[in-house]
Amino acid sequence: MVFDKLLEQAGINLDLDGKDMMDSEMLGDVSDLIKIAVIGVGGSGNNTITRLYDLGVQGADLIAMNTDAQHLHYVKAHKKLLLGRSITHGKGSGGDPRVGYRAAEASASEIAEVVKGYDLIFLTAGMGNGTGTGATPVIARIIKETARNNGLPQEPLVISVVTFPFKMEGRVRIEKAKAGIEMLLEYSDTVIIIQNDKLKELVPKLPIQIAFRFADEIIARMVKGIVETIKLPSMVNIDYADIYSVMKGGGPALIGIGESDSNNRAVDAVMEALNNKMLDVEFGSGDKALVHFTVGPDVSLEEITKAMEIVYERLGEKSEIKWGAMIEEDMGKTVRAMVIMTGVKSPQILGNIEPNALTYSSSSIVVPRSKRLTESKVDEIFDSIDPRTSKLKKMKDNSRVNKIFRDLGFYEL
Numbered sequence: 006m007v008f009d010k011l012l013e014q015a016g017i018n019l020d021l022d023g024k025d026m027m028d029s030e031m032l033g034d035v036s037d038l039i040k041i042a043v044i045g046v047g048g049s050g051n052n053t054i055t056r057l058y059d060l061g062v063q064g065a066d067l068i069a070m071n072t073d074a075q076h077l078h079y080v081k082a083h084k085k086l087l088l089g090r091s092i093t094h095g096k097g098s099g100g101d102p103r104v105g106y107r108a109a110e111a112s113a114s115e116i117a118e119v120v121k122g123y124d125l126i127f128l129t130a131g132m133g134n135g136t137g138t139g140a141t142p143v144i145a146r147i148i149k150e151t152a153r154n155n156g157l158p159q160e161p162l163v164i165s166v167v168t169f170p171f172k173m174e175g176r177v178r179i180e181k182a183k184a185g186i187e188m189l190l191e192y193s194d195t196v197i198i199i200q201n202d203k204l205k206e207l208v209p210k211l212p213i214q215i216a217f218r219f220a221d222e223i224i225a226r227m228v229k230g231i232v233e234t235i236k237l238p239s240m241v242n243i244d245y246a247d248i249y250s251v252m253k254g255g256g257p258a259l260i261g262i263g264e265s266d267s268n269n270r271a272v273d274a275v276m277e278a279l280n281n282k283m284l285d286v287e288f289g290s291g292d293k294a295l296v297h298f299t300v301g302p303d304v305s306l307e308e309i310t311k312a313m314e315i316v317y318e319r320l321g322e323k324s325e326i327k328w329g330a331m332i333e334e335d336m337g338k339t340v341r342a343m344v345i346m347t348g349v350k351s352p353q354i355l356g357n358i359e360p361n362a363l364t365y366s367s368s369s370i371v372v373p374r375s376k377r378l379t380e381s382k383v384d385e386i387f388d389s390i391d392p393r394t395s396k397l398k399k400m401k402d403n404s405r406v407n408k409i410f411r412d413l414g415f416y417e418l
């Protein structure tokens with residue numbers, strides 16, 4: 006199946022002569038109570054920010070952070086922050102997550118200043134290289150610490166949305182990505198992982214560079230959809246409390262997407278999302294899900310509620326499901342459904358808690374460490390790779406992230 010609308014909206018045409026078809030929109034001035042930011046970290050994260058900027062997301066500040074000054078210069082964002090100026094001199098991390106980590110640590114006070122006061126922060130990055138992998142977990146931790154230091158009654162929700170490298174990018178990148186995700190799980194409430202290889206299964210024949218753009222589009226559309234369904238009057242609103250209850254302590258999460266313009270389009274789109282290879286996990290009684298529909302103006306609420314009945318049937322009565330729908334003029338007759346499944350089962354995450362209820366998430370809530378990791382700990386975590394010697398030490402089989410990945414059905418190398 007091909008995601009015609011999503012590809013079209015991304016300006017991707019499989020004849021590969023496509024160019025961006027979306028015009029920039031002026032960002033609306035939304036002054037609601039809930040403050041939302043999207044922070045893109047590293048080259049890939051920055052590209053997603055530019056895409057969001059071009060799409061125009063109403064109700065969120067778009068922030069780019071990078072160790073690479075040149076790349077940062079070209080990003081379109083409301084705020085930009087060069088990480089670790091004194092360490093990398095704006096020249097990037099050289100593919101070393103330890104440098105990314107230290108660069109973010111060196112910029113901790115500037116990061117704290119930028120992230121202050123938000124209620125919901127999306128962090129987005131490509132895992133597998135230096136900056137996104139190393140710096141994003143530090144930024145997540147600083148967000149939590151800043152809120153705590155400022156005595157906020159409720160800490161901000163941190164949702165990380167990251168890509169996992171293509172197999173063809175090689176084992177070194179994959180090990181780096183795993184280490185980054187392991188660290189991110191410590192400090193984020195939910196880590197939504199998009200496997201690049203699954204994108205290729207979704208839309209075969211995508212060359213790698215185009216697949217990156219497709220990933221950017223999926224992340225940008227997902228974030229835009231969620232933000233605007235919270236911030237703007239929508240067909241069916243999702244409020245912050247809904248997002249909070251699904252995403253707080255959600256752990257590793259996966260996303261499935263589906264599109265349809267058939268006679269039974271809403272049901273078909275959601276079925277496709279649920280059956281999506283990107284969301285290839287067993288559904289059980291303890292799952293939580295966020296379902297988001299983007300629809301054209303002629304789609305009725307009845308169509309969507311019928312589709313939601315299917316979701317409830319599939320995910321079971323005990324699942325906690327929140328959903329929303331918003332109209333986008335240029336969707337035409339197409340309905341797009343995105344299902345984000347949090348609380349994906351992992352024995353390691355569950356620990357000793359009964360695996361039958363939503364309760365486990367509260368114990369897996371990431372309590373940010375108040376202390377920085379020691380230099381040697383950072384080395385230990387990211388030591389699987391040393392770009393200077395290209396030495397690779399595979400992560401231990403029983404590491405938390407390896408267990409999670411087995412549960413999620415990620416490929417083994």
Ligand SMILES: Nc1nc2c(ncn2[C@@H]2O[C@H](COP(=O)(O)OP(=O)(O)OP(=O)(O)O)[C@@H](O)[C@H]2O)c(=O)[nH]1
Nearest residue numbers: 047048049098100131133134135136137170217220
């Ligand atoms: N979605 C998306 N992913 C990308 C893009 N470019 C690279 N990637 C993926 O993201 C991973 C990290 O790449 P980058 O974001 O370029 O690296 P970085 O975090 O800036 O790190 P350094 O360049 O080493 O400082 C790669 O291994 C790819 O899997 C892109 O434009 N979009």
